[in-house]
Amino acid sequence: MARGGEYILDIIVCIKAVPETNDLKINSQSNTVVREGTKSVINPFDVYAVEEGLRIREREGGTVSVVSMGILSSEAILRETIAMGADKAILLNDRCFGGSDTLATAYILSRAIKKINKFDLIICGRQSIDGDTSQVGPELAEKLNIPHITCVSKIEKISRDSIVCRRLTEDGYEIIDVSLPALITVTKGINEPRTPRIKDKLKAKNVPIRILNAEDIHADINYCGLKGSPTKVIKTFTPFYQNKCEIIYGTLEEKAKELVNKLLARDALSEFRDIFEEQDNSGYNIQRFGSPMFPIHIESKGPQIIGYDSNLKNEYRGIWIFGEQKNNTLSSITFELLGTGRRLADKLGVPLCAVIFGEDIEELAHVLAQNSADKVYMVDHPSLKHYIDELHTDVFVQLIRKHKPEIVLIGATTYGRSLAPRIASRLNTGLTADCTDLDIDLEKRLLLQTRPAFGGNLIATIICPEARPQISTVRPNAIKEKIASRIPTGRVIRENVTIPKYLRSKIVETVSNETEIVNLIQAEIIVSVGRGIGCPENIPVIENLAKILNGAIGATRAVVDLGWIDYSHQIGQTGKTVVPKIYIACGISGAIQHITGMSTSNIIIAINNDPNAPIFKVADYGVIANLMDFIPVLTSELANKIENYTKK
Ligand SMILES: Cc1cc2nc3c(=O)[nH]c(=O)nc-3n(C[C@H](O)[C@H](O)[C@H](O)COP(=O)(O)OP(=O)(O)OC[C@H]3O[C@@H](n4cnc5c(N)ncnc54)[C@H](O)[C@@H]3O)c2cc1C
Structure with a gap:
């Protein structure tokens, strides 16, 4: 325990054991992960959480206690944190904890933390790389009734009463001030975790790890494990990657021409046209792009949640979407949700409603009403000018309790992935993160939520x-459904809600990164750079290509770790997940951790000088070439073609 700073802070870090991705084995019969013999490691984001806790303690004094819920062998990862310098490690282990979804996990952690008693700050990793939900942190904060900040890339200031953090957003960052006690989730780049010394590793082997079961933490077993989990996995399957890569041969010019022609033939450059159809006087028009990735069948019955009156669920009717806006501009995910929500509402025969919060947003509410929403519930109030987790949760929950929708869809954006878990935790309902397909089982009147x-x-x-409600966050760009303006337009309803007088969170500053050409998550085209670029001075070649395509720039971790580009560009397991229409991988080998973040892109183009690079296994088109020779040729070919194409 170190002392020396102005304040003494007791910090709890929550960590999880996850299977090592390079070692992951899937049982092809049962479509489950083979745990036996699979190496477990600390979830990579949690290592940053432990390091940040230790750094605060070293500056300010205090304690760092590490908590993990898991099987007995998770002791090994707790010992690693002791070797790093943590003061205490606690393992939550009980047979009844098995099969917990994120809500049940948050409940169990909250019981344990209440037992530990005093804490000032809880630090979690941004997400786990197995479940990949980002839900446990905000759900836990709600269970403990403390404020939270997700995606923290820097702690600006910490005092006895408050913490000021930098939170990464899609287009920049925000500085947020919250009172302590609080919970933060940290992202890669916040620090460089230390490597424990051999001596400390050996010492950690003999440190006792406290093991607590359900009784020890006074947990109600009805809220633990499968029994206490409102969500249930009914089907798993392995994605089928067909090795479909078409290698393009010829001189550099021939390759560039051929590639551009192929994209034009597939109408892949159509985003240069207006994405919305002309107004259709006959009413609304929904057109789905493609069918669900895989057929879906219900294979087993869901669990009965103890203490939940299932008759009540019949009171819940209708589908809601969250109209996300920033600076009074609707985000593109809002239109995607309107398309998906409309299809699901029509299938169920219920109205589609949108909810929107902000200041001076009446115009935006009418846009929602003109684009598929039957009703728009609007809360227009100066306090709602900026997105604030606590406040938006409060307002959203008041409306849900009043109108009782059966399904709520929220974008899987930085805000959405912070807001949805807080709402689900307050309502004790199920939330499925980052869905890439949604459908309805009409017979059982259930939302089928599919996600990787x-x-x-x-x-x-x-x-x-x-x-109820069934809540999903939906991955941007994943479910493309075209919507058209509709006549008659829906109804805008001004809602009066109670706005809390005192808030524990405050937005100090919002910064948009103007050097970004386009927001990576919502970009239709991404040009991504790997170590094959050779040196940072060559990156403008990639930027020129991205510019001509009005695309965003992605990167591999190798390039980020070399300091050639900012972490906000990183795509993959410990970066962003993207689903653009076109993904151009330049000098990228195709490691599984990178593929994870981009493999569901509509069209993947790989440019690599190694014909055996694994990236070609997931690519649609491959060009074997030195990228520094090929990309300028491709850029000028595209410039010519796009000019002609948009003139038509
Ligand atoms: C826990 C964990 C998490 C990770 N998370 C991520 C993540 O989120 N995202 C991520 O990207 N990685 C991640 N990684 C790292 C990942 O394993 C790879 O190391 C990384 O993706 C490799 O980046 P790269 O393809 O740029 O580099 P390399 O693997 O070095 O590949 C460079 C490629 O460029 C090609 N090349 C070289 N010169 C040229 C040229 N002149 N012209 C054309 N091609 C050329 C080479 O043939 C090679 O295929 C993670 C790893 C771990 C262990």
Whole structure:
């Protein structure tokens, strides 16, 4: 325990054991992860959380206690944190904890933390690389009734009463001030974790690890494990990557021409046209792009949630989407949700409603009403000018309790992935993160939520059989449904809600990164750079290509770790997950951790001088060339073609 700073802070770090991705084995019969013999490691984001806790303690004094819920062998990862310098390690282990979803996990952790008693700050990793939900942190904060900040890339200031953090957003960052006690989730780049010395590793072997079971932490077993989990996985399957790569041969000019012609033939450059159809007087028009990735069948019954009156669920009707806006501009995910919500509402025969919060947003509410929403619930208030987790949760929950929707869809954006778990935790209902497909089982009146897990190695279909509403966050760009303006337009309803007078969170500053050409998550085209670029001075070649395509720039971890580009560009397991229309991988080998973040892109183009690079296994088109020779040729070919194409 170190002392010396102005304040003494007691910090709790929550960590999870995850299977090592390079070692992941899937049982092809049962479509489950083979745990036996698979090496477990500390979830990579949690290592940053431990390091940050230790750094605060070293500056300010205090204690760092590390908590993990898991099987007995998770002791090994707790010992690693002791070797790094943690003061205490606690393992939550009980047979009844098995099969917990994120809500049940948050409940168990909250019981344990209440038992530990005094804490000032809880630090979690941004997400786990197996479940990849980002939900446990905000759900835990809600269970403990403390404020939280997700995606923290820097702690600006910490005092006895408050913490000021930099939170990464899609287009920059925000500085947020919250009062302590609080919970933060940290992202890669916040620090460089230390490597424990051999001496400390040996010492850690003999340190006792405290093991607590359900009784020790006074946990109600009805809220633990499978029994206490409102969501249930009903089907898992492995994604099928067909080795479909078409290698393009010829001189550099011939390759560039051929590639551009192929993209034009597939209408892949159509984003240069208006994405919305002309107004259709006959009413609304929904057109799905493609069918669900895989057929979906219900294979087993969901669990009965003890203490939940399933008759109540019949009171919940209708589908809601969250109209996310920033600076009074609707985000593109909002239109995607309107398209998906409309399809699901029509299938169920219920109205589609949108909710929108902000200041002076009446115009935006009418845009939602003109684009598929039957009703728009609007809360227009100066306090809602900026997105604040606590406040938005409060307002959203008041509306849900009043109107009782059966399904709520929220974008899987930085805000959405912070807001949805807080709402789900307050309502004790199920939440499925980052869905890439949604459908309805009409017979059972259930939302079928499909999403990747284990870094995309498995796809799972999840239901929430009893608790209501069923809440999903939806991956941007993943479910493309065209919407058209509709006549008659929906109704805008001004809602009066109670706005809390005192808030524990405050937005100090919002910064948009103007050097970014386009927001990476929502970009239609991404040009991504790997170590094959050779040196940072060559990156403008990639930028020129991205510029001509109005695309965003992605990167591999190798390039980020070399300091050639900022972490906000990193794509993959410990970076962002993207689903653009076109992904151009330049000098990228195709490691599984990178593929995880981009493999569901519509069209993948790989440019690499090694014909055996694994990236060609997931690419649609491959060009074997030195990228520094080929990319300028491709850029000028595209410039010519796009000019002609958009003139038509
Ligand atoms: C826990 C963990 C998490 C990770 N998370 C991520 C993540 O989120 N994202 C991520 O990207 N990685 C991640 N990694 C790292 C990942 O394993 C790879 O090391 C990384 O993706 C490799 O980056 P790269 O393809 O740029 O570099 P390399 O593997 O070095 O590949 C460079 C490629 O460039 C090609 N090349 C070289 N010169 C040229 C040229 N002149 N013209 C054309 N091609 C050329 C080479 O043939 C090679 O294929 C993670 C690793 C771990 C262990």
